[in-house]
Amino acid sequence: MQIASLGSKKTYRVILVLLGFWLMFDLASHLLAELIWFEKLEYLSEFILRLITQLGLWAIAFFTSACFLLGNLTIARRFQHPQEGYTNQEIIRKEKGNFFNSPTFRKNPNSSLYPYGLKLRWLLPTIFGLTVLVGIIVIFYSQQVLNVWYPQLELPSELLQFPSWLQLILNIFGLRQLVISILQLTVVLVLTAAIFISYQFWIRALSVFVSLLLGFLISARWINVLEYFHANSFNVTEPLFNRDISFYVFSLPIWELLQFWLLGLFLFGIAAVGLIYLRSANSLSEGKFPGFSVQQRLHLNGLGCVVMLAVALRYWLLRYQLLYSKLGVNYGASYTDVNVLLPIYTSLSIFAIGIAAYLGVRTLTLSKTKKYNLKHIPYPRQLIYISGLFLLIATVAVSLLPIVVQKLVVQPNEITREKPYIERTIKLTREAFNLVSIDATTFNPQNNLTASDLEENDLTIGNIRLWDTRPLLQSNRQLQQIRPYYKFPDADIDRYTLKRSLNSQASFRQQTLIAARELDYNDVPDAAKTWVNKHLVYTHGYGFTLSPVNQVAPGGLPYYFIKDIGVENPGSQGSLLISNPEIRASIPVGNPRIYYGEIANTYVMTGTKTQEFDYPSGNANEFNVYDGRGGIPIGSPLRRLLFAQYLKDWQMLLTRNFKPETKVLFRRNIRERIRTIAPFLRFDRDPYLVAADGKGTTIDGQPTYLYWIIDAYTTSNHYPYSDPGKNQFNYIRNSVKIVVDAYNGDVNFYIADSTDPIINTLGAIFPSMFKPLSEMPVTLRSHIRYPLDYFSIQSERLLAYHMTDPQVFYNREDLWQIPTEIYGTEQQQVEPYYLITKLPTAQNEEFILLRPFTPTQRRNLIAWLAARSDGSQYGRLLLYEFPKQELIYGPQQIEALINQNPEISQQISLWNREGSRVIQGNLLVIPIEQSLLYVEPLYLEAEENSLPTLVRVIVAYDNQIVMEETLEAALGRIFNVSEIRTPDFIPQVPQQLPVPE
Numbered sequence: 001m002q003i004a005s006l007g008s009k010k011t012y013r014v015i016l017v018l019l020g021f022w023l024m025f026d027l028a029s030h031l032l033a034e035l036i037w038f039e040k041l042e043y044l045s046e047f048i049l050r051l052i053t054q055l056g057l058w059a060i061a062f063f064t065s066a067c068f069l070l071g072n073l074t075i076a077r078r079f080q081h082p083q084e085g086y087t088n089q090e091i092i093r094k095e096k097g098n099f100f101n102s103p104t105f106r107k108n109p110n111s112s113l114y115p116y117g118l119k120l121r122w123l124l125p126t127i128f129g130l131t132v133l134v135g136i137i138v139i140f141y142s143q144q145v146l147n148v149w150y151p152q153l154e155l156p157s158e159l160l161q162f163p164s165w166l167q168l169i170l171n172i173f174g175l176r177q178l179v180i181s182i183l184q185l186t187v188v189l190v191l192t193a194a195i196f197i198s199y200q201f202w203i204r205a206l207s208v209f210v211s212l213l214l215g216f217l218i219s220a221r222w223i224n225v226l227e228y229f230h231a232n233s234f235n236v237t238e239p240l241f242n243r244d245i246s247f248y249v250f251s252l253p254i255w256e257l258l259q260f261w262l263l264g265l266f267l268f269g270i271a272a273v274g275l276i277y278l279r280s281a282n283s284l285s286e287g288k289f290p291g292f293s294v295q296q297r298l299h300l301n302g303l304g305c306v307v308m309l310a311v312a313l314r315y316w317l318l319r320y321q322l323l324y325s326k327l328g329v330n331y332g333a334s335y336t337d338v339n340v341l342l343p344i345y346t347s348l349s350i351f352a353i354g355i356a357a358y359l360g361v362r363t364l365t366l367s368k369t370k371k372y373n374l375k376h377i378p379y380p381r382q383l384i385y386i387s388g389l390f391l392l393i394a395t396v397a398v399s400l401l402p403i404v405v406q407k408l409v410v411q412p413n414e415i416t417r418e419k420p421y422i423e424r425t426i427k428l429t430r431e432a433f434n435l436v437s438i439d440a441t442t443f444n445p446q447n448n449l450t451a452s453d454l455e456e457n458d459l460t461i462g463n464i465r466l467w468d469t470r471p472l473l474q475s476n477r478q479l480q481q482i483r484p485y486y487k488f489p490d491a492d493i494d495r496y497t498l499k500r501s502l503n504s505q506a507s508f509r510q511q512t513l514i515a516a517r518e519l520d521y522n523d524v525p526d527a528a529k530t531w532v533n534k535h536l537v538y539t540h541g542y543g544f545t546l547s548p549v550n551q552v553a554p555g556g557l558p559y560y561f562i563k564d565i566g567v568e569n570p571g572s573q574g575s576l577l578i579s580n581p582e583i584r585a586s587i588p589v590g591n592p593r594i595y596y597g598e599i600a601n602t603y604v605m606t607g608t609k610t611q612e613f614d615y616p617s618g619n620a621n622e623f624n625v626y627d628g629r630g631g632i633p634i635g636s637p638l639r640r641l642l643f644a645q646y647l648k649d650w651q652m653l654l655t656r657n658f659k660p661e662t663k664v665l666f667r668r669n670i671r672e673r674i675r676t677i678a679p680f681l682r683f684d685r686d687p688y689l690v691a692a693d694g695k696g697t698t699i700d701g702q703p704t705y706l707y708w709i710i711d712a713y714t715t716s717n718h719y720p721y722s723d724p725g726k727n728q729f730n731y732i733r734n735s736v737k738i739v740v741d742a743y744n745g746d747v748n749f750y751i752a753d754s755t756d757p758i759i760n761t762l763g764a765i766f767p768s769m770f771k772p773l774s775e776m777p778v779t780l781r782s783h784i785r786y787p788l789d790y791f792s793i794q795s796e797r798l799l800a801y802h803m804t805d806p807q808v809f810y811n812r813e814d815l816w817q818i819p820t821e822i823y824g825t826e827q828q829q830v831e832p833y834y835l836i837t838k839l840p841t842a843q844n845e846e847f848i849l850l851r852p853f854t855p856t857q858r859r860n861l862i863a864w865l866a867a868r869s870d871g872s873q874y875g876r877l878l879l880y881e882f883p884k885q886e887l888i889y890g891p892q893q894i895e896a897l898i899n900q901n902p903e904i905s906q907q908i909s910l911w912n913r914e915g916s917r918v919i920q921g922n923l924l925v926i927p928i929e930q931s932l933l934y935v936e937p938l939y940l941e942a943e944e945n946s947l948p949t950l951v952r953v954i955v956a957y958d959n960q961i962v963m964e965e966t967l968e969a970a971l972g973r974i975f976n977v978s979e980i981r982t983p984d985f986i987p988q989v990p991q992q993l994p995v996p997e
Contacts, residue, residue, distance in 0.1 A: 025645065026645060029642050029645040029646050030646055031051075032642060033642060033643060033646035034047065035047070035048075036632055037632065037666075037667070038677075040631075040632055041677065041745075041746070041747055043677050043747075043769065045766075045768065046677070046766045046768075046769050049226075049765070049766070050222060053219075053222040053225060053226060054219040054220075054222045055219070057215075057218045057219040057221070057222055057225060058215040058216065058218065058219035059215070060218070061211075061214045061215040061217075061218035061219065061261065062211050062212060062214065062215030063211075065210065065211035065214045065215070065261075065265055066207070066208060066211040068265060068269060069207035069208075069210070069211060069265070069268065069269055069272065070204070070207055070208075072269050072272070072273050072299075072303065073203065073204060073207060073272060073273070073276065075273075075299055076272075076273045076276040076277060076296075076299065077200075077276065079277070079293065079295040079296050079299060080276055080277055080280035080281075080296075081277075081280040081281035081290055081293075082280075082281065119287070119288055120284075120287040120288065123278065123283060123284070123287075123288070123289050124284070126278060127196075127275065127278050127279065127284070128192070130271045130274050130275050130278070131191075131192045131195045131196065131199075131275060132188065132192055133267070133271045134191070134195065134203070134206065134268060134271050134272060134275070135187070135188040135189075135191035135192050135195075136188060137210065137264055137267060137268045137271070138191060138206055138209065138210060138213075138268075139184050139187055139188055139191075140264070141210060141213040141214065141217065141264060142213060143184065144213075144217055145213050145216050145217060148216070148217065148220045191206070195275070199275055199276070199279050200276070203272045203275060203276065206272075207268070207272065210264075210265075210268055214261055214264075214265065217260075217261075218257065218261060221253070221257055223679075223680040224250075224253045224254060224257065225254065226765045227249075227250045227758075227761050227762075227765070228250050228251060228253075228254045230761050230764040230765050231246050231249075231250035231251065231761055232246065232757040232758075232760040232761045232764065233246045233757065234246050234249070234757045236431065238323065238424075238428065238720040238721060239424055240322075240323065240333055240338065240342075240424075240720070241319075241320070245719065245720065245757075246757060248320065248323070248718045248719065248720050249716045249718050249719065249731070249757070249758065250761065252317070252320055252718055253718060255313075255317055256317055258313070259310065259313045259314050259317055262306075262310045262313070263307075263310040263311065263313075263314055266303065266306050266307040266310050267307060267310075269303055270300065270303040270304065270307055273299060273300065273303060274300065277292065277296050277300075294366060297366065297383075298363050298366050298367055300383055301359045301360075301362055301363040301366070301382070301383060302359070302360070302363050304356075304359045304383045304386075304387070305356045305357075305359040305360045305363065306356070308352045308353070308355045308356035308359065308390075309352070309353065309356045311352045311390075312348075312349045312350075312352035312353045312356065313349075315345045315346075315348045315349035315352060316345070316346075316349040318345045319342055319345045319346060319349075322337040322338070322341060322342060322345075323720035323721055324717075324718075324720070324730075325337050328418065328421070329414065329418050329422070329810065330418060330421055330422045330424075330425040330723075331425050331429070331721065331722070331723035331724075332421065332424060332425050332428070332720060332721035332722075332723075333421060333424075333721070334410075334418055334421050335409075335410050335417040335418055335421060336402050336405050336406045336410055337402075338421070339405070340401055340402050340405045341398070341402055344397045344398060344401065344402075347397075348390075348393070348394055348397065348398075351390065351393070352390065355386050355390060358382075358386070359382070359383070359386070362382060414810075415806075415807065415810050418806075418810070419806045419807070419810075420806075422806040422809055422810055423806050424721045425721050425722075425723060426801060426803070426804055426806065426809060427721075428719065428720060428721035428722050429721065429722045429723045429730075429797065429801050430801055430804075431719075431722070432719040432722035432730055432731040432732075433722070433731075433732060433793065433794055433797045433801075434732075434733065434794065434877075435794060435797060435798055435801055435802075435877075437875075437876070437877055438798075438865070438877040438878070438879045439876070439877065439878050439879070440802075440878075440879040440880075440881060441840075441841070441878070441879070441880060441881070442880070442881055442882075442883065443840060443864075443880035443881065443882055443927070443930075444882070444883055444886075444930065445882070445886075445888060445930060445931050445932050446929075446930040446931060447931050447932075447957070447958045448930070448931065449928060449929060449931045449933070449957065449975070450975065451975045451976075451977045453928065453929055453931075454928070454971060454975065457837075457838060457845075457928050457929070459508065459509065459836060459838075459845045460835075460836060460837040460838060460845055460926070460928055461928075461967075461971070462510075462550060463509075463510065463511040463549065463550060463835065463836035463837075463845075464549075464550055464924065464926060464935050464967060465493075465511065465549040465550065465833065465834075465835070465922070465924060466549060466550050466551075466552065466921075466935075466937045466950060466953060466967065467513060467547060467549050467550075467558055467937075467950070468921050468922050468937075469490070469491040469492075469493075469513065471558075471919065471921070471939050471948035471950075472491050472513050472515070472547060472558055473488055473490070473491050473515065474941075474946050474947065474948055475557060475558050475947060475948060476488045476491070476515055476545055476558075478945075478946070478947045479557070479947075480515075480517065480545050480560075480563055480564070481517070482517075482564075482565060482566070482615075482616060483616055484523050484524075484525070485519055485520055485521065485523045485524045485538065486517050486518070486519060486520070486541065486542075487517075487518055487519070487520040487523070487599060488515045488516065488517060488518075488545075489516070489518060489597075489598045489599050490515065490516075490598060490686070490687075490688075491513045491514065491515040492513070492514055492515070492686065492688035492689065493511065493512070493513060493549070493688075493785075493833075493834040494511075494512055494513075494514055494688060494690065494783055494785070495509050495510065495511050495512065495783075495836060495847050496509070496510055496512055496546075496586065496587060496691075497509055497510075497586065497782070498510050498582060498583065498586045498587075499582045499585050499586045500582065501582065502581055502582060502585060507586075509836060509845070509847070510548055511548070511549045511550070511834065511835075511836050511847070512546055512547060512548055512549060512561070513545075513546070513547045513548075513549055513558075514544055514545070514546050514547075514688070514689050514690075514691070515544055515545045515689075516541065516544045516594055516597060516598070516689045516706075516742075517541050517542055517543050517544055517545070517565070517594070518541035518594055518597040518598065518599050518600065519538055519539075519540060519541040519542075519594075519600075520599050521534055521538050521601075521602050524538060531651050531655075532610060532655075532657070534602060535602065535603065535604050535605055535649075535651075536604070536605055536608050536610040536612070536657060537610060537611075537612060537613050538602075538604075538612075538613055539595065539604040539606060539612045539613070539626065539665075540593045540594055540595045540600075540604075540612070540614075540626075541593070541594035541597055541600070542565055542592060542593055542594065542614065542615045543562075543565050543576045543589075543592040543594075543615075544562065544576075544592065544594075544689060544691070544706070545560055545562060545563050546560065546561040546562040546563075546587070546691070547559060547560050547561065548561065550967070552950050552966075555949060556940070556949030556950045556951055557947075557949055557950075559579075560577075560579065561578060561579050561583045561587070562576055562577065562578050562579070562583065562587070562589065563576070563577055564576065564577040565615045565616070566615050566616045566617035566618065566622070576589055576592055587691050588691060588692065588693050588703070588705040589691055589705060590702070590703065590705055591698070591702060591703075591704055591705065591743060592705070592706060593614070593624070593706075593742075593743055594706060594742045594743075595626070595628065595630060595665060595668060595742065595743055595744075595745065596630070596668045596669075596670055596673065596708070596740060596741070596742050596743075596745045597668070597669070597670060597708075597742060598669070598670060598671070598687060599669070600668035600669050600670075601668070601669050602668070603647060603664060603665060603666035603667075603668070604664070604665050604668070605634070605652075605657075605658070605662055605663065605664050605665075606625070606626035606631060606662070606663050606665060607625065607626060607631075607659060607661045607662045607663055608657040608658055608659060608662050609656075609657045609658075609659060610657050611623035611624065611625060612624050612625065612626060626663075626665075627698045627699050627700055627702075628698050628699065628704070628743045628744045628745075629696075629697075629698065629699060629744040629746070630663075630665055630741075630743070630744045630745035630746070631663030631664060631665040631745075632663055632664050632665075633661070633662070633663050634652070634658070634662055634663065634664050635658065635659065635660035635661060635662050636660075640652050640653055640658065641653065643664055647664075647666065665745065668745070670687055670708050670710065670740045671683065671687070671710075673740065673745070673747060674710060674712070674738050674740065674747060677747060678712070678736075678749065678769075680762065681712040681713065681714065681736060682712065682713040682714075682715050682729075682732075683710055683711070683712050683713070683738075684710060684711035684712070684713070684787045684788070684789045684790070685788075685789055686787075686788055686789070687708045687709065687710040687740075688708070688709055688785075689706060689707070689708055689742070690706070690707050690708070690709055690780060690783045691705055691706060692705065692707065692777075692779040692780055692782075692783060693705060693777065693779045694707045694739065694741065694777050694779065694780050695777050696741045696743065696744055696746060698743070698744075704741055704742070704743040704744060706741075706742040706743060707739050707740065707741055707742060707780060708739070708740040708742055709737060709738070709739055709780070709783065709784065710737075710738040710740065711734055711736070711737060711738075711787035711789070711790065712734075712735070712736035712737070712738055712749075713732050713733060713734055713735065713736070713789075713790065714732070714733050714735045714736070714756055714758035714759050714762070715729035715731060715732045715733075715758075716729060716730070716731040716758065717729045717730055717731075718730075718731075719731035723797075723801070725796060725797060726796075727793060731758075732790065732793060733753050733756040733758065733759070734752060734753060734786075734787055734790045734875075735751060735752055735753040735756040735758065735759035736749055736750065736751060736752060736759065736770070737749075737750045737752045737773065737776065737784055738750070739776065739780060748771060748776075749769055749770050749771065750770070750771050750772065750773045750775065750776045751763065751770050751771065751772055751773060752773050752784075752875075753875070754772070784869065784874065785834070785847065785849070785869040786848075786849045786867035786868070786869045786874070786875065788831075788832055788849070791832050791849050791851070791865075791867050792831075792832060792851075794865075794877070795818070795832065795851045795853075795865050796818070798816070798853075798865065798879075799815065799816040799817060799818070799853065800812075800815055800816075802814070802816065802863075802879070803815075812856075814855070815855070815856040816853040816854065816855060816856065816862055816863065817853070817854055817855070817856050818830060818851070818853065818854075819852060819853070819854045819859070819861075819890050819891045819892055820891070820892055821891045821892070821895060821922065821923045822895050822899075822920050822923075823919075823920060823921070823922065824917075824919045824920065825917075825920075830851065830852060830891055830922075830923070831851075831922075832849050832850065832851040833849070833850060833851075833922065833924060834847065834848070834849055834850075835847075835848055835849075835850055835924075835926065836848075837926060837927060837928070838928075839866060839868075839878060839927070840880070840927065840929070840930065841878070846868060846869070846870045846873065847868075847869045847870050848866045848867060848868055848869065849866065849867040849869065850864055850865070850866050850867075850925075850927075851864065851865050852864040852890070852891065852925050853865070854890045854891075854892070859890045859892040859893045860887050860888055860889065860890050860893065861882055861888040861889065861890045861925070861932075862881065862882055862884070862888075863879060863880060863881040863882060864879075864880050864925065864927070865877065865878070865879050865880075866878045866879075866880070880927070888932070889932075889934070889956070891923045891925065891934075894923060894934050894936075894956050894961075895920075895923060895936075897956065897961055898920075898936065898954055898956070898961060901961050901963075903963065904954065904961070904963050907952070907963070908938075911940055911951075915942060915943055915944075916940055916941060916942050916943060917940075917941060917943060918938055918939070918940055919938070919939040919940070919941060919948060920936060920938060921936055921937035921938065921939060922936070922937075923935075923936045924936070931957070932957075933955065933956075933957055934955065934956035934957070935953065935954070935955055935956075935967070936953075936954045936956075937950055937952070937953055937954075938950070938951055938952040938953070938954065938963070939951065951965070952964065952965060953965070953966060953967045953969075953970050954970070955967070955970040955971060955973075955974055957974050960974055962974055
């Protein structure tokens with residue numbers, strides 16, 4: 001039996017050693033693979049700085065927390081009452097007043113002579129309350145870690161309803177609403193039961209667990225710590241505390257993090273120590289706790305002192321939180337906040353410091369008193385009384401006084417009291433969302449357009465968007481996917497400069513829709529889903545489509561400048577097809593393979609013995625060998641072992657397809673790629689593809705021409721008085737443009753807004769990461785555009801914050817809204833849309849982003865906002881406001897007039913009854929000269945086969961509405977001319993020319 005027992009112990013030890021080695025190997029392989037990947041992309045120094053900062057913060061938080069908790073538990077175990085109880089004798093020895101002596105008592109706690117103790121009716125609820133507090137702290141920090149690791153995870157939860165007296169107490173700590181899930185409640189109950197059963201083990205285990213959680217939470221805020229030490233000034237002060245905005249954006253988050261850490265740590269410590277003392281001397285079995293000894297009271301007083309210091313810090317920081325208050329008529333500190341809550345929070349913070357000082361002094365005093373002269377007591381009276389007094393004062397001050405002042409002082413004269421604070425909110429919200437940069441002017445439509453005006457604005461007319469992204473993508477999926485595994489995840493609006501003729505330098509700008517043809521391995525036939533196909537064969541997408549927004553091919557289908565793949569053409573099979581030589585001379589398209597894209601979610605190996613599928617050509621397939629600069633070599637056995645472990649793919653060790661030059665390409669999804677490099681930025685939802693010479697090359701020196709451009713934002717939720725609305729932040733700047741090479745995977749970050757203090761702070765932290773925008777290749781710079789997400793956020797904030805008069809703002813007299821339109825058969829908000837047009841104050845046509853506004857509860861146009869994207873004008877915002885005394889039709893009114901038109905409604909009804917349905921496209925409001933033109937395309941699609949065709953174009957001007965087969969015919973009918981020419985760029989004899997590989 002002994003031999004068997006020794007054998008089993010040895011086996012367990014071997015298993016544990018092997019498991020430890022495996023975990024160490026897994027961690028080391030992950031770290032080494034990350035280092036190699038970041039080095040390949042030339043961001044190694046940034047990753048090492050992040051790693052060192054995270055490890056340092058984790059070590060500080062974990063070891064400090066663990067030492068504090070375990071040290072206090074060790075002291076508590078030394079001072080606790082013995083579990084076997086006391087003998088019926090007096091003190092057998094006298095000891096000097098030393099804090100670390102074991103407890104001695106003059107009387108037996110369990111004897112009838114001993115009058116002190118805590119009986120079961122008080123002991124049991126006290127132990128239960130402390131146990132639940134420990135469980136809640138554990139659950140709270142666990143949930144915070146889950147929020148960091150899995151931000152999209154949402155547990156079913158319920159809003160807890162508390163008695164009014166308890167809610168008042170919660171209010172004083174800023175906890176106005178508590179939400180808990182059933183799972184969390186279950187875990188709290190399980191932890192409570194476990195601690196009741198075996199409190200010594202579980203308290204020690206949970207102390208280590210909480211320390212680990214705190215280490216992870218503090219290390220997750222690594223960027224805030226680095227920003228704190230490299231902060232740039234905003235050179236703007238807020239009016240309440242007269243501090244620079246940089247204090248709130250860079251310093252305040254660190255103080256809040258410190259308070260978040262210490263308050264929970266100290267509360268857990270005092271609850272755990274209290275449990276150990278209350279559970280000692282078999283108190284639950286005996287039905288009575290013998291009372292707290294002097295050493296125990298000293299210990300609890302010391303912990304109470306640090307808890308009150310943490311509470312004082314919380315109340316001091318709550319003063320600054322008033323700048324983000326949502327309780328008044330304005331966002332930020334209101335009259336009641338400034339005149340009532342601010343003095344209360346300041347006083348409570350000072351009061352808490354006073355209590356901490358009293359407890360600290362009392363601890364020192366008691367530690368010097370001879371212990372045998374002191375009696376033990378059933379509970380620490382001073383600590384309980386002082387805590388109760390503090391809660392009583394805080395409850396009355398925080399929960400009742402503000403209500404009284406708000407009802408009796410503020411509400412009878414609200415606008416007078418709140419006016420200066422409303423001014424602050426308006427001013428700082430406009431600054432935070434960069435609304436102060438908007439140039440506002442009046443636009444007074446004259447409705448005096450003529451046919452000659454249209455001819456003078458032929459570039460605007462020639463770029464009116466008849467094709468929206470949705471019908472184009474539906475057409476692409478029917479006509480251009482070629483194979484089921486090709487996908488068009490998105491289509492994007494851009495503009496290209498096109499040659500008018502090969503024999504001249506004349507050119508013009510054309511608004512286009514570009515869509516990348518990517519490969520989605522999920523749609524490969526199931527029979528073909530093998531390891532070799534997934535990682536060695538299906539490695540990349542191929543090509544793209546490029547369509548002018550205003551042109552229609554025969555049959556009402558989109559016209560393509562560039563389309564198709566795999567056309568059999570002598571000497572150039574597998575090329576993309578272009579419409580004419582001018583397009584070929586204008587847009588570089590060579591080597592149109594897409595290894596890095598929006599849906600490239602698999603890792604692949606290139607340069608293997610197995611050729612990569614390139615594109616289909618007729619009944620056969622063409623193959624290719626990757627010659628790009630991307631990927632990490634894995635030809636050596638050690639590299640293969642390393643990345644097999646990192647990717648958890650042991651087939652990499654068994655396959656015979658690898659060669660010395662084999663490389664692995666992973667993180668090919670561009671969103672994941674840039675988020676891994678710069679997790680501290682917020683990214684636009686719409687990356688867009690650009691075909692241009694971006695100076696990238698293959699290993700052989702051949703240029704690459706496909707690049708992704710992604711807009712990135714610096715944000716903060718700590719800008720004082722700035723109203724975030726529905727956003728998670730209340731400050732935003734489009735400070736970064738990111739370029740990703742679709743073939744090589746290279747990533748470059750360019751600073752687009754050098755006035756932003758946050759990007760300047762990040763530039764100081766990572767000096768080699770961000771480049772000035774002037775270093776972006778000119779060919780790519782000509783394609784940057786004002787981002788949709790940023791413009792949408794600004795236009796949403798402008799709905800209320802165009803009002804700069806506090807009286808008007810308070811009464812919401814001039815509140816705007818985003819109009820709706822009918823798309824298909826459903827109502828939707830008008831989305832911002834790109835146009836090439838000449839602004840009323842501009843000399844030439846330019847690429848702009850536009851959105852109209854209407855007044856609340858009315859449907860006429862009140863204003864439109866335009867963002868400029870070209871050259872030196874990039875980033876400028878223009879607001880054109882219409883005269884309020886005139887009626888300017890809004891999108892909803894034009895839609896109503898369209899649907900009321902007998903000719904149009906009859907035709908739509910006819911089409912809808914014949915096995916097809918009509919889709920009403922985006923209604924565009926187009927400014928031309930001092931007039932507005934409304935254009936809406938109509939698409940027709942079969943109910944069983946979604947292939948939209950453009951069948952009609954509706955044009956509205958002044959009080960006229962017409963519907964014709966073409967835009968030119970509709971304009972001609974409106975302006976009573978036989979024909980209005982638009983600069984269509986379609987050759988008389990369409991010829992498809994292949995693009996060489």
